Amino acid sequence: MRNLLKRTSAVILSVVMLAGTSYAADKVPGQKWIDSDVTGNVTKETQTSPADDFALYVNKDWDVSFNPENNTGSQILEIRKAEMKNLLSELIKSGTGTGHDEQLVSTLYRVETDMAERNAAGVEPVRKYVEDIRKIRSLDELNTFISDEDSQFIAEPFLNTESYPDLKDSARKIMYLIPGTLSLSDAAEYSSMTEAGKRTRDAGKEMMIRFLRKFGITEEEAKQSYEAMFKLETNLASAEVPVREMQTYFYAGTESYHPVAISELMAAGSAYPIASVLKPYTDSGIEIFNLYEPKWLSRLNELYTQENLEAWKGILLYRLMMNSIGCLDQDCLDLYEQYTNAVNLTNRKTNVEEEAYKLCNEHLDWAVGKMYCDQYISPEEKEKVTGMIREIIEVYRKRLENCDWMSEATREKAVEKLDGIRIHSVYPDDWSPYAYRGLDFKSKEEGGNSFTDVIAIQKYKKEKAIRDTVTPPEGDIWDGAPQDPDAHYSPTGNSINITAGVLGDAFYDPNASESANWGGIGQVIGHEITHAFDSGGSNYDRDGNLNNWWTDADRAKFTEKVQKVIAYYDTFEPLKGYRVNGIMTQKETVADLGSFSCLMELAKTKPDFNYQEFFVNIAKLFRMQASPAAEQVWIQSNYHPPYYLRVNVNLSMLQEFQDTYGVREWDNMYCAPSERLSVW
Ligand SMILES: [Zn+2]
Numbered sequence: 001m002r003n004l005l006k007r008t009s010a011v012i013l014s015v016v017m018l019a020g021t022s023y024a025a026d027k028v029p030g031q032k033w034i035d036s037d038v039t040g041n042v043t044k045e046t047q048t049s050p051a052d053d054f055a056l057y058v059n060k061d062w063d064v065s066f067n068p069e070n071n072t073g074s075q076i077l078e079i080r081k082a083e084m085k086n087l088l089s090e091l092i093k094s095g096t097g098t099g100h101d102e103q104l105v106s107t108l109y110r111v112e113t114d115m116a117e118r119n120a121a122g123v124e125p126v127r128k129y130v131e132d133i134r135k136i137r138s139l140d141e142l143n144t145f146i147s148d149e150d151s152q153f154i155a156e157p158f159l160n161t162e163s164y165p166d167l168k169d170s171a172r173k174i175m176y177l178i179p180g181t182l183s184l185s186d187a188a189e190y191s192s193m194t195e196a197g198k199r200t201r202d203a204g205k206e207m208m209i210r211f212l213r214k215f216g217i218t219e220e221e222a223k224q225s226y227e228a229m230f231k232l233e234t235n236l237a238s239a240e241v242p243v244r245e246m247q248t249y250f251y252a253g254t255e256s257y258h259p260v261a262i263s264e265l266m267a268a269g270s271a272y273p274i275a276s277v278l279k280p281y282t283d284s285g286i287e288i289f290n291l292y293e294p295k296w297l298s299r300l301n302e303l304y305t306q307e308n309l310e311a312w313k314g315i316l317l318y319r320l321m322m323n324s325i326g327c328l329d330q331d332c333l334d335l336y337e338q339y340t341n342a343v344n345l346t347n348r349k350t351n352v353e354e355e356a357y358k359l360c361n362e363h364l365d366w367a368v369g370k371m372y373c374d375q376y377i378s379p380e381e382k383e384k385v386t387g388m389i390r391e392i393i394e395v396y397r398k399r400l401e402n403c404d405w406m407s408e409a410t411r412e413k414a415v416e417k418l419d420g421i422r423i424h425s426v427y428p429d430d431w432s433p434y435a436y437r438g439l440d441f442k443s444k445e446e447g448g449n450s451f452t453d454v455i456a457i458q459k460y461k462k463e464k465a466i467r468d469t470v471t472p473p474e475g476d477i478w479d480g481a482p483q484d485p486d487a488h489y490s491p492t493g494n495s496i497n498i499t500a501g502v503l504g505d506a507f508y509d510p511n512a513s514e515s516a517n518w519g520g521i522g523q524v525i526g527h528e529i530t531h532a533f534d535s536g537g538s539n540y541d542r543d544g545n546l547n548n549w550w551t552d553a554d555r556a557k558f559t560e561k562v563q564k565v566i567a568y569y570d571t572f573e574p575l576k577g578y579r580v581n582g583i584m585t586q587k588e589t590v591a592d593l594g595s596f597s598c599l600m601e602l603a604k605t606k607p608d609f610n611y612q613e614f615f616v617n618i619a620k621l622f623r624m625q626a627s628p629a630a631e632q633v634w635i636q637s638n639y640h641p642p643y644y645l646r647v648n649v650n651l652s653m654l655q656e657f658q659d660t661y662g663v664r665e666w667d668n669m670y671c672a673p674s675e676r677l678s679v680w
Helices: 002-006 010-016 054-065 076-094 100-113 115-121 124-135 139-147 149-154 195-213 219-237 243-252 262-267 294-303 306-327 330-344 352-363 365-376 379-401 408-419 450-470 514-533 552-570 586-604 611-621 628-637 643-652 655-661
Strands: 159-166 169-179 259-261 288-291 422-426 487-490 495-499
Touching (some): 076 365, 100 352, 100 365, 100 450, 115 330, 124 139, 124 149, 124 306, 139 149, 149 306, 159 288, 169 294, 195 306, 379 495, 379 586, 408 514, 487 514, 495 514, 514 586, 514 611, 611 643, 611 655
Parallel strands (some): 169 288
Antiparallel strands (some): 159 169, 487 495
């Protein structure tokens, strides 16, 4: 599922990095707090106190001194990612491991960084495919190309597949059919284009023209190819789900869950050769597919005409370019560098070693993860975090058992679900399901190069996805590698996932006090567990199946409570004209509230609990700096509210906070008991 949601976030993430432009916005009238996440809104002269604006009080010095050139990230996950990048690069570079998977990592890294070899090969590794695509003259020839198994790895056959647990029977897996990748990543960009979208479009066009020129294609032909592709994508995108709706769309399951037999897909009498494109799957015994976006497939069929042939070829050429450009010669790397700099408004030089690290960490993620955990994470650390998760679950159970607004029947089901949560803490107990058995790279003598290595990995992953769909692997399988800084709850797996990579900075410090760590990784654990009971997660039962376990009356009470949270967050307008979207952020705001209630309950059981250290760490956990433009994008598209609100809103709801800092009725961090929000 994570990949499904991830596939379209590239543009948004890169914009959030654009912090730093100096800017001083007027405080929006009627707002309690200034948006201190925006660089320039806070200066050395800005006065504040803990009772007035706690996020600002704790983070002011960090906010004021923030400089994207010197800071490793503008918020905690970016900071963790930068730190992990340094550690993992060193580890991969040292290449000392002798096991099969460690050797794969070393080989891939060596081939990727061998620029002499790559420059000698130039663009030859992909010339054949560019020519094959250009030669296509009819829909029949297009069908042959996209149905060829090798070509499918070179350029997507206008659709993607992903193997996920069946929403209604999580013990099984089902192959999802999802739309092909769009050049602008997010379908919404094609109907109302953001500045970032415009930059991506213009830079993508420029890159494609210059890339195709290397194969003797005229500028005019390349330009026409891009323009035809873009027009067709615009048409396709209007039938696709935009990024901002994707989470809700996926978890609601009403539209996203459509198991269909291949025979039904064929009987629909489509122009698009779905049977032959999916032949590798059906030959392996997969008969049922989940048609994730039915409207998209209908649109694809409508548009699959001879008239659009050049546009479809344009899509193939664009995808081929995106899949290969990072594996070719220096000239191609320079082209890609210009593209990313134009999109992100940066001026970064491509570092081949860094790109090779990214490739190893993305494509051989489990091998790199094992190397990292062997080297850096002790079993005691895993034990410690697992213990914190168990403690929070215990407190949660008591809270559910005593929950006064739910009936006995629903309460029992809720506790059952809580007890069924699988704990994925730090790294998996058993690494064997993640080994790359059977994956090997061709040597140079056998025609192997950087590009063929990447294709070999994709082929291996596809075959594994097919195997896992036909026969789901035994045991408790993680859905992401442990070095990726990440914490999430999976409704379909009913699992809480706290990775090794996240353990650092304000999340977790073995030398910090326990209270501070409860305000770091503890807050995150409570938050993720609450996702099991938010408006999406609560539709799934103990086994991760989409199944209503609520009585209607309890569901109505729950919805009423959530409505209050939505209405409260709707009142915030961090930047003039940009209001928080209470509905879009509801799962995150409910998860935060649930976590804080639970942690305050837990604190009561600890005689030495230091509230001040806890609250200060919370503010550090959520410090962030963004340019006004990046903050606008955040408010419009991120499921989390701006971070200063995650601190101030939540802490102002807590009596313990009011008591610790002597908050009085006229202070901005005051919230009257009758107005405090509470769901769980
Ligand atoms: Zn969350």
